[in-house]
Amino acid sequence: MRTVAVVGASLAGLSAARSLRKRGYDGRLVLVGEEPHRPYDRPPLSKEFLAGAIGEAELALERDDEDLQAEWVLGTRATGLDRTERAIRLADGREIRADGVVIATGAAARTLPGTEGLAGVHVLRTLDDARALRDGLALGGRLVVIGGGFVGAEVAATAYALGLDVTVVEAAPTPLAGPLGPAMGGIVSALHTDHGVRLLCGVGVKGLGGERRVDAVLLEDGRTLPADIVVVGVGARPCVDWLEGSGVALDNGVKCGADGRTTLAGVVAVGDCANWYDPHTGAHRRVEHWTGALERPDSAVATLLAGGAVEPGVPRPPYFWSDQYGVRIQFAGHAAGADDVTVEEGSTGDRSFLAVYRRAGRPVAVLGMNQPRLFTRWRKQLTSAATAS
């Protein structure tokens, strides 16, 4: 293999590039990224960076002395993958021929249709989004967060600490019920009300009010919430439109095997854009978590370098963390398959507990609030159970 192109220059792309070099690939390595920035860390964008506790330099994902001997093509979008020529087409007209391709284009924040031109309306996915939102929050006032998922909840917590008046609107009856299940979703999202942040559940948003600048959020039940600033936190969609017609199978992201292999030889997918086959559950899943974007590229790269001849190891169960109102939330495993959740340690009222999700008596997931030590032990147990089965 003489040229490998990595498309998407964020956590998963950088991790893939590192793995390529670590595994001894010494050919040409090209990293293509739509954003003009070098790889940076997204989790602090809703937390320490938004709060002003750290600056842009601290977001860097590369070490100062790190040199991957790569060509960086930044500030340009990939617009197509040509399977016969084996080339990546770029928006600026250039073309990169490559023997191996790593798709790492991640996900983009969903927006509310029809609100694009309205000032004071934000999404949060990129550094540029975070800069704009930080400037917006600095003006103070009333913030309405649309969507009670993790990113929305973290923005609410950060803005509350900055002194804003915050309301969170969630269409589902319970926030976070998807990832955590309804019982624990309710307990975690009660952090909002504990702190005097309003949480409105089970009501959709009809639209936004305001001429040039947003001044209200209009709810489907007829209520109007006055707002000086609005954050739309309604999830992300995988960035795979550029692959239409390329022969790479798409279905909620890039459909790929447990090792990242796609339907095209010499092409693998990693990170938030990859809908990979999970041997534990026998289904495909797309996981938008930091740790997966860090760890999984290594097996994809091994597959790429071996021409598809390696058996992937069993991945660790998905893990994510969230920090809200000074509480550390950690979760690992799959809540969806659980038929029972029990608090094993601590109490939910104290916001310090460990809960275990079981299916037919076997642990399938674990949730911790401010319990890192116990959480790590349980996460280890889950992992060894997963590897053994």
Added chain:
Amino acid sequence: MMIPACRLADLPRGEAHRLDIEPPVSVFHTDDGELFAIDDTCTHQDASLADGWLEGCEVECPLHASKFDLRTGAVDAPPAKLPVRTHEVVVEDGMIYVRLSAQAPNLPPCISARLAGGPA
């Protein structure tokens, strides 16, 4: 300075013992029976490495997965970027002692600020 940590018999393999000194230091007993001491606080944020995932001679931070080498203190990949200090471990009469490094620690920004008397 030699600081008594705990009895060797009280620290099973695969476990860590934290010394509540400033800054805290932890002694790790690996599955292979080796003993190592490093600064307990991750250099990225305020997390205790004694709470982390011990595997071989590496401990993975319990929060964001940076791995530290117990032998050298080196970190493998961000979000943490700086190494932790390593300290010498001495066992005498069944008791574990730590001889503290004379180097300056690499504490995460939030803790350095607190120690300097600034906002936590």
